[in-house]
Amino acid sequence: MNKNLWLLILSQIFAFTAAPVTVFLSGIIGSQFSPIKLLATLPMALSIVGIAIFAIFAAKVMSVIGRRAGFIFASVGSSLSALLASYSIIIESFILFNLANFLLGAGVAFSHQYRFAAVETVSKEMAPKAISIILLAGIGSAFIGPNVANITKEILAEHLYAGSYIALAALTLTSTIFLLFYKDGHKRNHVNKKISRSYLELISQPRFLQALIASAFAYAVMSFLMTATPISMHVMEKISLTKTGLVIQLHIAAMFLPSLITGNLIKKFGHSKIMYVGVMLFSVTILTSLFEQNFFNYLIALIFLGLGWNFLFISGTSLLVLSYREEEKFKAQGFNDLIVYSVQAVASLSAGIFISLTSWKTMNLVCVVFLIIIIISTLRADFKEQK
Template sequence: MVVKTEGVVSVEQSLAKNVWVLAGVLAFANCSAPIIVFVGSIVGGLLAPDKSLATLPVALFVVGAATSAIPTALLMQRVGRKPIFLLGAAAAMIAAIFAAQCISRQWFWGYCVSVFLLGMTNAVVQQFRFAAMESVKPELITQAASRVLLGGVIAAFLGPELALYFKDGGGVEYSGSFYALAAMLLIAFFLLLVGYREVPQTVEQDAETPRPMKEILRQPILWAAMFAGVIAFAVMSLIMTATPISMHVINGFNLADTKWVIQSHIAAMFLPSLLTAWIFRRVGVVGMMLLGLTAYVVTIVIGVWDQHIMHYWFALVLLGIGWNFLFIGGTSLLPKSYTNSERFKMQAINDLSIYVAQAVVSLLSGWLLLSIGWSMLLIICLPLILIQILVIVYWRKTAH
């Protein structure tokens, strides 16, 4: 009896350790996203035959993630999370090296393919939060999700710093940035290999019968959770993708200033995770989502006010904070809408919805910026914020 108890404690300790392992892996694996955000459209502008295609690589990064969201989740359901995590890290390394080679050869379309492949592997990285939530007791899922996202704070600074420091390291400008990314992904691979432990499933969990999709989709709580993620990413991606072009290309801010704003923004996306669990306990999931939406509104006000560097900085920092609160609120709410046997399917649908929205706004971002300007680009985010408020109100009314 004592031996069995010790075994259970050992498993629980290793699962709790999973959360910190995944946070560490995210610090390296998630470097791809800030590097693409920081230099993706700049490299695109240097290589593209038409300058209007400059933001296409950033959009393809998101499209790649959308393309692989459902296959990734279904493969994890069949073979487990760890093999797919390792496969994703290995594929990302190859894609990063391919990107560097394409930049060296001034091959725009090859560069687009490599970024698309990096996006596909990013769908694997986005599953880290679900793996962390499954590694702890139900009452700790918010803490698990927020702790994993802390790894993004390191990636927020490490990614752009690597991109800038090694940009000339490959012989052609920015090729070295992607060789450096490949090195970070190698570290992520080994951390996963030695540190992550697969979460065991009980016979009862495997034997559950999933409900019909129509029944699942009739739940207002599901729509509140999914819309939170979709709108969190749609507003954030639309503004963030346009920022380097607005700052560096249109307004003439130097690359160092642009990097500082983007780094601060990405740090603000993840750093609030230190306090997210504490805030969640005090205001609840609805309060967290409303705080995120409020931060988005203030972002728009500051951005419309003026376009000095500090206006960009404050707006992008608030944009990151708003994303954190809204996204973690939706992520914490989502498991309440599905059973364990439905989790892979619903997690895949949730992430696919997010990526589709993110891909659409990323594709439109550059065109909208050049067509209607920075201020109007911000203002058109207001209807999305209103939609999320109405969805929350409807969910709460039907819950009582």
């Protein structure tokens, strides 16, 4: 733990609040403003589309202007986007609310670079622990974001939730305070294109592909089910907003709390074994869907969904760091995030349609396919390495 890592942690706590607030409120607000029921989760989905589209852009910007300037730029942009969301609620514009969520997603794309910035402050051997520590900061985001949003939702009495996004604007801007003290050892990244490997060459490495698939499908399963949860719980099952918010908060806590030990577990048992454990944890979520849809079962399902994501995403990201050369880092990181969040965007976009046309149980069973693909890619990489 060095000064730069501490500053990154504190900054990320506030910068990342945009993500849990979007999960918590966008589907509910979407169901109120959407002219078509199937489009209720469109704002959430567009925020993830924003993450996917801006993933490579975020890495490219930081390769030119550095981590600190890139994070500050994103924080200011996220703050303005939150104010736009507030305004869209005031004028009851579903289109403008969707645009605001898309732009908030762009800001989150920059926030996802914090984990790579953390890796750069330590040796490669300590990468899993650094990633775990920076993701652990997500717990702070998970509790600060939704709680502040809930407390401030009636600040503008005639416009429910408009105050939540005004508060979010203040939260995301707060991260710049810590970044002012962050020392960026940035040197402009000049990559020799003749030496740098192509995207096809990168992905042809079994370990790189394993890392990419683990991260991408971990996010696909998590986002697919999480996006549908507020609609399934609050809108369809009539479970209170307070209980729905608690489930989302504990889910996000479960996503990040295991980071206290995940890095050490990867170091002790290896990336592949932790990925298998992640798949097993996801399986508990799927099995829970076979029972009655009540508050307790949603709670268990979403907690294990968060745990499975943590094991798969941290092991995937830390394995990725070992699969590229130093001069390729921004290229590999940007490409990884483009694929990961594009897959997540498709999963989130389809969540609203699935929950409206099928059922919570069916959605969970669909996820079995993703788990099989993760297992196959991991077995293949292990087999190739042993040959």
